[in-house]
Amino acid sequence: MPYVNPIPNGVYLDNNATMPLLPSVREALVHALESPFDLANPSSIHKPGQRAKERLYQAKKALSEYLGTQDAEQWIFISGATEGINTILKSFEGSAAVAYSNVDHSAVFESVAKMKWQQSFELKVKSSGQFCENSLSEFEAALEAYFDTSDQEDKKCLLNWQLVNNETGLMFRLEILETLIKKFNTPKKQRLFVLVDAAQALGKVDESYIRKAMHLADYMVFSAHKIGGPMGIGALWMREGIPFSPLVQGGSQEKRRRAGTHNTLGIAGFLAAIQDWKKNGETYRTHMHELKKRALMQLSRIEGFSLHGDQKAQSLSNTFNFHFAGCRDESLLLALDLEGFYLSSGSACNSGSLKPSRVLLNMGISEEDALSSLRFCIGPQNTEEEIDLFCERLEHRVKHIRESRSKWDSVLPEMKPDAKDVTP
Amino acid sequence: MSNEVSFEKDSAKKIRVVVAMSGGVDSSVAAALLKEQGYDVVGMALQVTDYSKYHKEGSKGTCCSLQDMDDARRVAEALEIPFYVVDTEKTFDANVVDYFVSEYASGKTPNPCVQCNTRVKFNALYRKAMDLDAEYIATGHFAKIEKDSEQGYKLCRGKDQRKDQSYFLFNLNQSQLSKTLFPVGDLTKEEVRELARKWNLPVAEKAESQEICFVPNNDYAKFIEERIQKGTVVRKDGFIVTTSGKLLARHTGIHQFTVGQRKGLGPALQAAQKLKINFEDLFVVSIDAEKNLVTLGSAEELHRMECRLDRINWINDPEKLVSSRIQVKIRYRTTPAEADIVKDESGAFKLKFVAPQRAITPGQACVFFQNDWCLGGGWITE
Numbered sequence: 095m096p097y098v099n100p101i102p103n104g105v106y107l108d109n110n111a112t113m114p115l116l117p118s119v120r121e122a123l124v125h126a127l128e129s130p131f132d133l134a135n136p137s138s139i140h141k142p143g144q145r146a147k148e149r150l151y152q153a154k155k156a157l158s159e160y161l162g163t164q165d166a167e168q169w170i171f172i173s174g175a176t177e178g179i180n181t182i183l184k185s186f187e188g189s190a191a192v193a194y195s196n197v198d199h200s201a202v203f204e205s206v207a208k209m210k211w212q213q214s215f216e217l218k219v220k221s222s223g224q225f226c227e228n229s230l231s232e233f234e235a236a237l238e239a240y241f242d243t244s245d246q247e248d249k250k251c252l253l254n255w256q257l258v259n260n261e262t263g264l265m266f267r268l269e270i271l272e273t274l275i276k277k278f279n280t281p282k283k284q285r286l287f288v289l290v291d292a293a294q295a296l297g298k299v300d301e302s303y304i305r306k307a308m309h310l311a312d313y314m315v316f317s318a319h320k321i322g323g324p325m326g327i328g329a330l331w332m333r334e335g336i337p338f339s340p341l342v343q344g345g346s347q348e349k350r351r352r353a354g355t356h357n358t359l360g361i362a363g364f365l366a367a368i369q370d371w372k373k374n375g376e377t378y379r380t381h382m383h384e385l386k387k388r389a390l391m392q393l394s395r396i397e398g399f400s401l402h403g404d405q406k407a408q409s410l411s412n413t414f415n416f417h418f419a420g421c422r423d424e425s426l427l428l429a430l431d432l433e434g435f436y437l438s439s440g441s442a443c444n445s446g447s448l449k450p451s452r453v454l455l456n457m458g459i460s461e462e463d464a465l466s467s468l469r470f471c472i473g474p475q476n477t478e479e480e481i482d483l484f485c486e487r488l489e490h491r492v493k494h495i496r497e498s499r500s501k502w503d504s505v506l507p508e509m510k511p512d513a514k515d516v517t518p
Numbered sequence: 519m520s521n522e523v524s525f526e527k528d529s530a531k532k533i534r535v536v537v538a539m540s541g542g543v544d545s546s547v548a549a550a551l552l553k554e555q556g557y558d559v560v561g562m563a564l565q566v567t568d569y570s571k572y573h574k575e576g577s578k579g580t581c582c583s584l585q586d587m588d589d590a591r592r593v594a595e596a597l598e599i600p601f602y603v604v605d606t607e608k609t610f611d612a613n614v615v616d617y618f619v620s621e622y623a624s625g626k627t628p629n630p631c632v633q634c635n636t637r638v639k640f641n642a643l644y645r646k647a648m649d650l651d652a653e654y655i656a657t658g659h660f661a662k663i664e665k666d667s668e669q670g671y672k673l674c675r676g677k678d679q680r681k682d683q684s685y686f687l688f689n690l691n692q693s694q695l696s697k698t699l700f701p702v703g704d705l706t707k708e709e710v711r712e713l714a715r716k717w718n719l720p721v722a723e724k725a726e727s728q729e730i731c732f733v734p735n736n737d738y739a740k741f742i743e744e745r746i747q748k749g750t751v752v753r754k755d756g757f758i759v760t761t762s763g764k765l766l767a768r769h770t771g772i773h774q775f776t777v778g779q780r781k782g783l784g785p786a787l788q789a790a791q792k793l794k795i796n797f798e799d800l801f802v803v804s805i806d807a808e809k810n811l812v813t814l815g816s817a818e819e820l821h822r823m824e825c826r827l828d829r830i831n832w833i834n835d836p837e838k839l840v841s842s843r844i845q846v847k848i849r850y851r852t853t854p855a856e857a858d859i860v861k862d863e864s865g866a867f868k869l870k871f872v873a874p875q876r877a878i879t880p881g882q883a884c885v886f887f888q889n890d891w892c893l894g895g896g897w898i899t900e
Contacts, residue, residue, distance in 0.1 A: 425649035428602050432560065432650060446587060447565040447603035498648040 104434035105480045109473035110260050110294055110413060111438050115363070116322035116474070122366030123324065126359055133358045137347060146358055153365040157329060160372050162305045165334075170348045171361055174328035175293035176201040178315030181330065181341040181352075182252065182289045183209060190250040190287075190337075191240055193233060195219060196456040197262075199291060200441070202254045203452070212249070213240050221458040223264035223403030230270070237278065241285055250337070251278075252287050257295040257307055261453045261469055263413025264403045268303075271310050287336060290314040293328075297321035297371040298379065298410050312336050318360065322473070323367035327360030378474040382412040385472045385481050390414065392485035396492060402454060402467065412472040415454070418492045420499065421466035424448045429491045430468075435484055438469045532558035534652040535699060538643055539563050539593065539601065541586030543721050545658030546593040547710045548701040550717050552656055553597050555701075560650060561594040561601035563587055564642055566610035566634070567732045583731075592720045606642050613637035615732055616750075622742050622773040623751040625805035626881025629686075629850075630730055636689040644697065654699050659683045661892075662703035663695050669834040671695035673892040678706040685850050688885040688895035689831045742773045756810025758786040761803060761819055766790055775802050775812050778820060778877030786814060801877070821874035827867050827884055827896030834893060845887045848878050848898065854887055867896065 106114065115123075126132050134142035136150050154166040163169070172178050179201045186192065191213040194202050206214065215236060218229040241249050253274070258265050271288065278286040290311040295304055297320070308314060308331070317328040330352075332338060338351065345353030371378070393399050398419035405414070418426070427439050427448070440451040450464035459467070472481075537549045539561040553559045565587070587603055594601030614634045621628035643655040660676030661684040670692050675682040690698070702710050714722035729736040746753045754773070758766045766786040769775070774782065779802045790797040796816070803815035825848070845854035846869060856872040869884070878898060885895035 424602075424604070425646060428646070429650050431602075432600060446563075446591065447605040449605065494651070495649050498645075502645055502648055 104436055105476075105484055107435060107437045107470055107472065107476065107480075107484065109476075110263075110320070110469065110471040112319045112325065113322040113473045114475060115324070116367055116370050118370040119323055119363045119366045123359065123363050126362040132362065136356050136358060137345075146356075149358065149365075150356060150361060153361050153368075156365050156368045156372075157331075160368050161301060161308060161331075163308065163331060167349070168331055168333065170330045170332070170352050171356060171364075172315075172328050172330050172352055173326050173357070174317040174319070175199075175291060175315040176317075177341065178313070178328060178330040179254070179289065179291060180205055182313045182315075182332075182338075184341055185337050185339045186250065186252040186287070187211065190252050191215065191237070192252050192254070193217065193237070194254040195225070195256065195266075197223070197259055197453045198254055198256050199260060199293070200452075202256075202291065206254075213251075215251075219457055221403070222407065223259065223262050223457055224407060225266060225270065234274070234277065237286075241278065250285055250287060252289060254289045254291060255307075255311070257290055257292045257304070258299060258410050259453065260294045261451055262403045262415045262457075263294075263410030263471070265299075265408040265410070267408070268306060268310065271307075275310055284336075287312045293317045293320055294410065294413075297367075297375055298382070298412055300379070301372075301375070318364040318367055321367050321371055324360045324363035327357050327364050329364070374474075379411045381474060382472045382476070385476055385478065386412060386414065386470075388478065389470060389472075389481050389485055392482070393488065396489050398492070400463070402457060402459060410471075413470065415467060415469050417459075417463045417467040419463075420496050421492060422462045422499070423465050425495050426466055426488075426491055427468060429495065430488065433487055433491070435487065439467050440465065532556060533654070534558040534560060534647075534650065535654045535656050536560045536562050536643055536647040536650060536652045537656040537701075538639065538658070539590040540658070541589035541593070541721065541724075542658065542727065543714050543719070543724055544660070544702055544707075544710055546590070546719050546721050547705075547713050547717075548656055548658040549593065549599065550597055550713065550719060551701040552699070553599060559597070559599045560652060561590065561597075561599050562643065562646060563590050563601070563603045564606045564610075564639060565603050566606055566614070566638065568607065589721050589724065596717075596719060604642060604646060606638055609642070610634065610638050610732070618730075618732075618738075619742055619745045619751050621881045622738070623746075623754065623771075625754075625772040625775070625807035627776040627879045628881050629883045630732075631686050632689060632883045635686055640690065640694055640698075644694070647697070654697055656699040656701055658702055659687060659700050660703060660705075660707075661687055661700045662890075663698060663700060669838065671833075673833050674703075675887070675890040675892065676700070676703045681707045684887075684892040685847055685883065685885045685895075688833070688883060688892060690833065691831070692833070695833070739774055742771075746771070746773075754807065754810045756812070758783070758812045758814060760790070760795060760800075761813055761815040764793060764795070766793075766814065769812055772805050772807060772810055772812060775805055777802055777804065777879040783814065790814070805880075817876070820877050822878050823871050823874055825869050825871075825875075825878045825884065826862075826899045827869065828899050830867050830894065830896035832894040836893070839888075839893070841888075844893065845889075846895075847885045847887070848875060849882050859886065 131142040131145055132149060134146040136143060136147040151166060154169040157169050158166045183205050187209040192206055192211045193215040194206055195217040197219050215233050217233055218226045220226050237251060255271055275286060288311050290307050292304060292314050293316060296316050312333050314331040319325040340351050342353045347353055347356060400417055402415040427437060430437060440448050450461050454464040454467055535552050535557045537552060537559055539545045539549055549559055549561055591601050614630050617633050618628045618630045647655045660678050660681040662674040662676060664672045664674055666672050673684055673687055673695060675684050730738060733741045745751050753771045755770045758769050760766060766789040787797045787800060790800055799816045800814045801817060801820050802812055803819050804813045842858045844857060844859055846857050847854050855875055857869045860868055860870060862868045880898050880900055882898050883895055884898050886893040
């Protein structure tokens with residue numbers, strides 16, 4: 095099936111928000127739609143139901159093989175990473191401490207704040223995007239104290255580990271996680287439980303890295319639409335015999351770990367996406383990385399270009415986050431949108447207006463710079479022509495906005511904010 | 519894996535206009551009219567406050583609330599125009615909300631809509647228009663702009679006299695007017711609704727909002743109370759007296775009063791009744807912010823022949839006025855009154871009315887007209 099540009103007359107560079115359906119996924123979805131028995135309820139005991147159930151198993155097996163897990167039954171289909179994160183947080187809420195970083199996804203950051211915990215540790219990052227050493231050592235000391243206060247009790251701590259930051263593409267060093275686990279867990283006694291948020295890592299990161307993380311993880315969550323699969327389907331992987339309580343109850347699906355009729359169509363698409371990345375992932379990553387380098391080379395020549403985070407650290411093959419000095423607000427993003435270049439910045443609040451990204455603010459980037467930041471993230475479908483055109487137009491827009499700002503001051507001097515005004 | 523990039527070129531030829539869309543019928547029709555006239559229309563809503571907090575409090579949305587943003591977005595989708603929401607919370611808070619609270623706290627009656635237009639809305643729109651290569655900005659105000667070889671750009675009353683909103687725009691200047699379009703200025707409200715129905719806009723039957731957009735449930739006394747509790751403004755409690763100096767009651771803050779008011783004077787009226795004062799003819803006639811004194815008087819005492827203004831904005835050159843006789847609106851909802859504008863000894867402008875005016879309220883905007891032409895205006899000081 096040929097690749098169909100999901101957005102004609104435009105350049106889509108927001109692949110971390112969602113990656114357009116891969117051609118193979120479209121094909122699988124169409125195939126599934128045309129084979130209605132494949133979409134029977136997997137919980138039904140009749141033949142079509144059993145066939146659908148077998149498809150579920152095949153999909154779990156594919157995930158298992160792709161990421162090297164032992165048992166297909168360790169996988170649970172869910173609606174996406176946010177559901178998975180909520181499920182695990184709820185499994186620990188009240189009875190455990192929690193640890194997370196201030197650049198974690200809002201699914202973690204906001205949910206944690208709404209729940210009750212024995213204790214809560216927020217790890218801080220530096221401008222490089224890496225953990226602040228102080229924050230890390232303070233956390234270790236605090237956690238030690240927490241575990242030590244009463245050894246009678248069975249104290250637990252859930253640590254969320256974001257494998258790849260969705261906004262900057264930066265990765266924390268896995269050795270840090272390894273050290274923490276070694277320090278607090280013994281083969282006899284597990285006290286630190288690790289939830290790995292792998293939503294942005296799947297596909298875009300070499301499988302060997304994810305497998306390595308999986309060895310350290312107790313729970314891991316994924317979303318299909320981040321790799322060109324359908325939206326509304328994802329997977330939760332977990333070890334056996336560790337704390338778990340279902341978020342969605344009232345059915346025997348997934349061995350009572352996640353009730354509700356399976357999203358069979360979504361699962362068919364997810365399976366196709368996994369098979370595609372298993373086969374072509376290396377090619378995709380190389381392609382995306384080439385384009386990323388190409389864009390970086392052109393953009394870094396533009397005056398005032400500023401990249402966020404330490405690029406020497408490990409980062410995603412398809413993502414970088416940047417701003418141009420003097421652009422001050424979201425105008426650049428809107429101007430690009432009007433020209434047909436689709437990117438993201440920060441996060442939309444519920445009215446649809448843009449708020450400066452918490453992740454960038456926590457990395458020490460100013461409010462103005464955060465608001466004018468752009469997240470550039472490529473997908474396998476992007477081309478060299480698109481990147482070149484984007485860089486050319488972006489340069490033009492940046493110049494224009496800077497000129498417009500100085501014009502605004504000289505052409506309309508009466509509109510200058512007075513003493514009481516603040517610049518929007 | 520080829521992905522041919524081709525851009526529509528025709529939109530580049532059109533003149534771009536950034537239109538402020540509030541989710542109401544007027545601005546929606548304004549956007550639709552511009553689109554029909556062949557402009558390249560970009561819809562924009564300004565988010566002036568965090569409406570979600572009001573939703574949490576369980577109260578109904580007000581103007582520009584989340585519901586209105588969604589309505590505006592739906593209209594933009596129906597018109598197939600881009601639509602953006604721009605956050606102006608900080609500017610709005612510093613320039614409108616703080617002003618609103620401090621005016622009430624100092625015994626005045628503010629007009630936040632004029633202040634918002636002057637300090638927030640138009641500036642934000644111009645900035646975005648320039649950033650986005652737009653020639654003009656547009657709003658759904660019922661007002662007109664005429665180009666005059668002698669006077670430059672003239673702000674004029676909208677065709678619909680009952681809906682005319684030039685009052686709220688008196689603080690605009692020549693360069694702003696030169697870049698502004700008011701597409702519904704030549705229509706009546708009914709015609710606007712008719713167009714909305716004809717074009718099937720999702721807001722065609724939407725009711726009008728008359729509320730202050732950032733004050734939940736329009737309860738501004740409570741809004742100011744909350745600020746007092748937060749300590750951002752000081753409660754100014756004091757006495758209620760009559761014009762002859764008789765003490766009637768205590769009050770718990772001058773922010774609860776406005777000149778011309780007669781509701782909510784309960785205890786003071788009961789006291790007046792005991793003192794055998796005709797309590798049915800008692801109104802707030804003045805508020806002294808220094809002494810925290812609220813003075814009640816008769817309807818007659820509420821009338822004045824003069825008022826003083828400050829921060830006057832002349833849209834056109836006042837020296838070119840043929841006559842000093844103008845019509846003024848001392849508040850939005852009133853019929854214009856004949857007056858002469860004169861300079862006093864200190865050079866400040868003063869209005870001398872032809873007939874006495876009831877309840878001239880400090881803090882309100884006073885706007886000047888000659889027939890349909892809005893000359894500018896100022897703020898009433900006393």
